[in-house]
Amino acid sequence: MSYHSVKLIKRPELEITEDIFNIVTQDIPTPAEGEVLVKLSHLSLDPAMRGWMSADENSYIAPVKLGDTMRASGIGEVVKSNNERFPVGARVMGLMGLTEYAISDGNGLNVIPKELPAEAILSVIALPGITAYHGVFEVLKPEAGQTLIVTAAAGSVGSLVGQMAKNLGLTVVGVAGSDEKCQWLTKELGFDHAINYKDADFVEQLTQATPNGIDLFFENTGGLAQGPIFERMNPHGRIAVCGLIADYQKAEPAPGPSWVGIIKRRLTIQGFTMPDHFHRIPEYGQALGAMLGKGELKYRAHVIEGIENATSGINLLFDGKNTGKLIVKL
Amino acid sequence: MSYHSVKLIKRPELEITEDIFNIVTQDIPTPAEGEVLVKLSHLSLDPAMRGWMSADENSYIAPVKLGDTMRASGIGEVVKSNNERFPVGARVMGLMGLTEYAISDGNGLNVIPKELPAEAILSVIALPGITAYHGVFEVLKPEAGQTLIVTAAAGSVGSLVGQMAKNLGLTVVGVAGSDEKCQWLTKELGFDHAINYKDADFVEQLTQATPNGIDLFFENTGGLAQGPIFERMNPHGRIAVCGLIADYQKAEPAPGPSWVGIIKRRLTIQGFTMPDHFHRIPEYGQALGAMLGKGELKYRAHVIEGIENATSGINLLFDGKNTGKLIVKL
Numbered sequence: 001m002s003y004h005s006v007k008l009i010k011r012p013e014l015e016i017t018e019d020i021f022n023i024v025t026q027d028i029p030t031p032a033e034g035e036v037l038v039k040l041s042h043l044s045l046d047p048a049m050r051g052w053m054s055a056d057e058n059s060y061i062a063p064v065k066l067g068d069t070m071r072a073s074g075i076g077e078v079v080k081s082n083n084e085r086f087p088v089g090a091r092v093m094g095l096m097g098l099t100e101y102a103i104s105d106g107n108g109l110n111v112i113p114k115e116l117p118a119e120a121i122l123s124v125i126a127l128p129g130i131t132a133y134h135g136v137f138e139v140l141k142p143e144a145g146q147t148l149i150v151t152a153a154a155g156s157v158g159s160l161v162g163q164m165a166k167n168l169g170l171t172v173v174g175v176a177g178s179d180e181k182c183q184w185l186t187k188e189l190g191f192d193h194a195i196n197y198k199d200a201d202f203v204e205q206l207t208q209a210t211p212n213g214i215d216l217f218f219e220n221t222g223g224l225a226q227g228p229i230f231e232r233m234n235p236h237g238r239i240a241v242c243g244l245i246a247d248y249q250k251a252e253p254a255p256g257p258s259w260v261g262i263i264k265r266r267l268t269i270q271g272f273t274m275p276d277h278f279h280r281i282p283e284y285g286q287a288l289g290a291m292l293g294k295g296e297l298k299y300r301a302h303v304i305e306g307i308e309n310a311t312s313g314i315n316l317l318f319d320g321k322n323t324g325k326l327i328v329k330l
Numbered sequence: 331m332s333y334h335s336v337k338l339i340k341r342p343e344l345e346i347t348e349d350i351f352n353i354v355t356q357d358i359p360t361p362a363e364g365e366v367l368v369k370l371s372h373l374s375l376d377p378a379m380r381g382w383m384s385a386d387e388n389s390y391i392a393p394v395k396l397g398d399t400m401r402a403s404g405i406g407e408v409v410k411s412n413n414e415r416f417p418v419g420a421r422v423m424g425l426m427g428l429t430e431y432a433i434s435d436g437n438g439l440n441v442i443p444k445e446l447p448a449e450a451i452l453s454v455i456a457l458p459g460i461t462a463y464h465g466v467f468e469v470l471k472p473e474a475g476q477t478l479i480v481t482a483a484a485g486s487v488g489s490l491v492g493q494m495a496k497n498l499g500l501t502v503v504g505v506a507g508s509d510e511k512c513q514w515l516t517k518e519l520g521f522d523h524a525i526n527y528k529d530a531d532f533v534e535q536l537t538q539a540t541p542n543g544i545d546l547f548f549e550n551t552g553g554l555a556q557g558p559i560f561e562r563m564n565p566h567g568r569i570a571v572c573g574l575i576a577d578y579q580k581a582e583p584a585p586g587p588s589w590v591g592i593i594k595r596r597l598t599i600q601g602f603t604m605p606d607h608f609h610r611i612p613e614y615g616q617a618l619g620a621m622l623g624k625g626e627l628k629y630r631a632h633v634i635e636g637i638e639n640a641t642s643g644i645n646l647l648f649d650g651k652n653t654g655k656l657i658v659k660l
Contacts, residue, residue: 060565060593060595222589222590235390241589241593242593243593244588247590255588256587256589256592258552258574258577258583259549259556259574259601260574262586262599262600263574263603264381264386264389264390264601266390266602266603266606267600268598268601269600270592270596270599271591271593271595271597272596273593273594273596
């Protein structure tokens, strides 16, 4: 029996083009001692994948080697097992790649409950959820009454960040790229304000939405919104730098704001990436599951069907055209 | 009897020019209940004064009001006292301004020992010392074996930062603006390397001086050195942003590095200014006094005579022409 997987065969120049991938058909392998064979049911498409494709050896995680299966997280079922931690039938999640079947030695693999829909898991408990959770609770450390702003607020991470902050009693402002997304944020997710960064009067709207300035800034995008938000940071404000999706496909990323503001406002700016904190997934997952169970976190998934559509699907993230957590259903 | 003081009468446009000050002669006042009269002996000229002159209400400390005595720290002797905490004859230090005499209600005033030379106090225990101490111990939190780089390394703050780090067992690289300063850093202060940022091969020298990258960056200048240093930061590196003297006299400060590097290297960048931490002066002063007593901190003072030379003296800081802590002896 055979299966399909997506190999990375070229580094992207700037944009992700179809020719950097090759979909191959291979025989389904047999797990060795200590290994399991997982049949994937859902794959997650995340902005971080753009970084994993590039050749930068200095980044936080080694680039995907050319010829290897493209890295991605996903959910599947153990169908053959030589590892007692993951018996046949167990539902598992991990960085198994853009593939229909994967062999795993169990490293980085987590068993997940069967009750929750895959969309809920990939939207809330997987990479987006643990990223939002870490950024909010470990980096920004919010306090009730503060004002938090988040960019790519309708994205898989941003929408969770804003909801967590609302649940903690903060005033939450979201920045997104369409009026539809903004409406979803305020009407469905309970954000106090949502601003379309493409509006000509963005800076004015931002000023009106943050009469007491901004205490906490969860940065997912970079781009035009960054400067005006930075200008409204309050003394002792904190900035979590999680993503700069506006810059990932540029030859030369845009410069950041002058550091004069960092001194004058005594800001703390902290970058983070989740592979440093993967050991905390069980803890974060439990907290996120509890929030989900209490109905505190809403999400929406944007589901694509079939592995053959995964590679073109990634670009929806960079065009801002996805309407929710981007998931490939196999 | 009369005395002289320097009033700020205009905001500087870019550079500090003589016409923004007025030296006035006034009668020596009498302290009211709870107040003391201090006869200043030494005034401190610091880069922070540039910020205090400008109109930016959003900065960390209110600007000096037009017509008021220019803010500056200094040392003096209590000559009349209606405050039992500061008896006549006590030697005191505080933000008393560019003046020969000052009235103080004791707020922010600290009694200092009479044994130490005024140059040692203003160079090591006053603003430069507490700034270096706070930045090193509270912001950068160095560990033996790490590599620390400091800009304006021959300046009053930078020279102390580097010595503290050397005493803690770090590899220390200083960046300064002349070969003479660089020699002082390596030959007299024990820095491992010192690099003149004006050298054409600055980036090459920097690379050679930091074979293991840079863990900690104490930023005093901004300017040309910032980008190349940022590029050599190690994962989880920390940056203390203390000053940007290269930018203070520009109409538009230079942009900072792209935040992509903040994510990839999971950097923490923290701005700080000392007025937030003035309540810790007694604690820091004691620690600095102990270091000084053990001969762990060398310094050099650049002494100007007479209050009438204070205003032109400030510009030595911005030209990089001072050779040590800039002090006005009255």
